[in-house]
Amino acid sequence: MVMPPFDKEFFRTDRLALEAHNLFDLVEKLDTLAPGFAAIAQPRVHFAVDGVIETDWSRVLSPAAEVIVLPRVGGG
Amino acid sequence: MSRIHVSTTVNGDAAEFLCDPAASLLDALRDSLGLTGSKEGCGSGDCGACTVVLDGEMVCSCLVFAAEAEGRAVRTIEGVAEGSVLHPVQQKFLEHAALQCGFCTPGFIVAAKALLDRNPDPTETEVRYWLAGNLCRCTGYDKIVRAVMDAGAQLRQERTPA
């Protein structure tokens, strides 16, 4: 699931079904769909995998995993 | 522009410096004498971080010309402790965690000591109004006020003959 602003900024959809080994792999596949996404992914994106923010993008994804692409919020 | 020679007393010790006529006492303390405990938060007398005592009067050292220190006695945060023995206000600031970043702390301690020197038993309202010229952005003042009142209590106890 792709949340704003990335749905409109990059993909023109808020739902994609992709096969990805891990989140790095997913970023590459998303970048193929929307070139430029990979360049901003680390600074601007958080991924939630099955409802939990995943900061280790090398971890293997289960085939049924639901990934939400979220804006990354840091804080003050 | 010719510079002015100033002879003064800082924390009980004779001190001399040369200053620009427009320089503030705060500039002289910090840049000529290396006493950087007094802080500049605003340079306009609004934040109190530069508070010192000049001939017994509490002043914002950023509003005093350096040249005005000639022949007078300045007490700064560096002179509040007696040697390595902390003043009760300093001790209570530590015990009550009355500082977070600590930047405003020297001004508050000089001001609070000046209050307790005059009035060792202030009410909370008196403490709050006395310290209203010192800005703190971290603490919300709660623990500062408690520390000052507790320091007052300790000073009163110390001064009461057993």
Next chain:
Amino acid sequence: MNAPVTIKQFRHVGTRPVRPDGVDKVTGKALYGPDFKAPGMLWGAILRSPHPHARIASIDTRKAEALAGVKAVATGRDFPTLQSLVMHVGEGASDIIHVARNCLAFDKVLYEGHAVAAVAATTPEIAREALSLIAVEYEELPFVLGLEEALAEGAPLLHADMFTKGVEPRPEKPSNASMRLEMGFGDVDAALANAAFTVSGRYTMEPVHQGYIEPHACVASWNADGQAQIWCSTQGHFAVRALTASVLAIPQADIRVMPLEIGGGFGGKTTVYLEPVAMILSRKSGRPVRLAMTRDEVFRASGPAPGAIIEVRIGADAQGLFKAAYVEFKYHSGAFPAIDAAAGVASAIGHYRIANTRVIGTEVLCNRPAAKAYRAPGAPQVNFAVESAIDELAGKLGIDPLELRLRNAAAQGDPQTSGVPWGRIGWIECLEAAKAHPHWSAPLGPNQGRGIAGGYWGNYGGPSTVVVSLAEDGTFTVATGSPDIGGSRAAMAIMAAEVLDVPYQQVRCIVADTASIGVSMVTGGSRTTFATGKAVVEAAQAVRRTLCERAARQWNVPAGSVEWSDGEAVCIAGEKAGTRATAGQIAARASHSGGPIAALSAINAAGWLPGFGAHICDVEVDPETGHVRIVRYTAIQDVGTAIHPDYVEGQIQGGAVQGIGWALNEAYVYGASGRLDNAGFLDYRMPVASDVPMIDTVMVEVPNPDHPYGVKGVGEVPIVPPLAAVANAIHGATGKRLRDLPMAPDRVHAALHPQG
């Protein structure tokens, strides 16, 4: 209620020892950003734009360069040509080109106070005189300050290449809207139309400043071999290194950033303003160069937090269950794209269980200083509108406002606005604690009113590096890369002492420079006690394991037969069972049994949880003057576990008072010329001691299962609820709903006396 899984007795966690840096700070010895001087140092100064928007036709620096004592002059032309690069180093993502342009304007100035040129000279007086000799030719451009004005057709454009992100179809024309975000679920329009009760309102506020008392300052020394040192006060010296290196296009390892003590930041010291400029002046002059802002410069050219226009509609059924919420807001970004809207969308309405929710946020460029993070950036603004609207709805429904919140409060497993479910949050526990607090049922006097508001902040984890090392006498040093703004060295020492089971004074904590420790994210996002704390615990555990292994080697027993107990290694099996050794005894023989003992933990801390708070505020309104006095204030917050409760309370109290200032007094005031009219503490009126009562705190502890001691971030939450808590209290006292901040006496008076 969940029963605690394990009831663990802590030896140090939850105690209140004196902070290790305390004596330095109460005696004036601590060195802050403006206090540092290097031998041979030059004094820098910055020339700033008098215009809110202008093209720079030319800059003639020849006269300034010719002035005796001037050693270097710099302009934006001295920065290398940069490729666009989005970096997340401080509070959010920024394009490095914008960071550079904000340090020194290139072809355009975008706000009054925008840096245009800089000089370095042998004295501050000469530096200031040199500024007056720089001739800048400006072509003034139309400017825009307001949110709606900036979005209007034909508004002056700040950036010709700015196309709104997050809209479809992708815009063909550039605009001042840098980004639009829309999140939510359900059919909001239908649910609002069918709701038994609805409220709607439009809420506004101007930008406010973080208001740290220490102005920005740094000293940079850039040598001919390309290596440099920077001494500065910052929330993140690694962020300073990364940003400065990127702006100057040099290797990060060539810069060593030495963190000085920091005099407050609140999000505003998570970027660079001066450091790259001081570097250029140093490179040109061959000398260390100091740059520092005056308070006037701090107001005109750093921070602020965005102002906002927020529209809210909320609908409920007759039982008071929320059925739909629509929130749309616009935030000032100032001169460059900012980061607050994303957090604003996430922080608007997710604390309630509502099946139909839509939140829309827009970042709006305008000719004001570039907005920077301010404590829970983007949350207080939208929370003010939402929590005011809920108070209004409670009135319409005839339901107690606290009860109404409890009836709708989100719990673990409920979806946030993003759809991601909440983890183990303590929101309902906070509301229950508020209900049980004597303040909630205390009687009120004449002209007094009581308000309640709740709010939350997502908090953060992120990268931290920590080294715990054992000295030769068995004492410990904890080195972190996290600047200590509010007592975190004490919290780190407590956590290490807890793991090692040794006295607090046996562990000393320092903030190490960028060459002495690994990468650590800024002290911001309420992350330090959580994330750096997690690394401290891991490193201390590794040291504890090593101490056991060394004891085993020194005793010639199997490694498995030694345990750490009560601060000592103990042999638990075999002939030597019962033999004990302190860290000091092990340390004395460490060199001859494997070498010195130290452990490093470098982690990207995951598992952070958001924090929630509920604030109760009593005000007394003077009907003649409109002055609002805060009579009583209670701030309740889920803190996970308080490591050092004094500093947790301090965060809550300080955040609450910042919020009170935002509610009652603080605002940027611009004149018709587009210049800031209140760039000083006299006219930008922050709360002083006599403005506020004691701030009572209640620390609710719903531990975070993903932190060894249960920590949740605490620093940012407390600034979120006060704006609405104060407004709701004013409504309670007067019956008037104030929707525009600040609720200064003139506004309150006008509300009370509409005829004037």
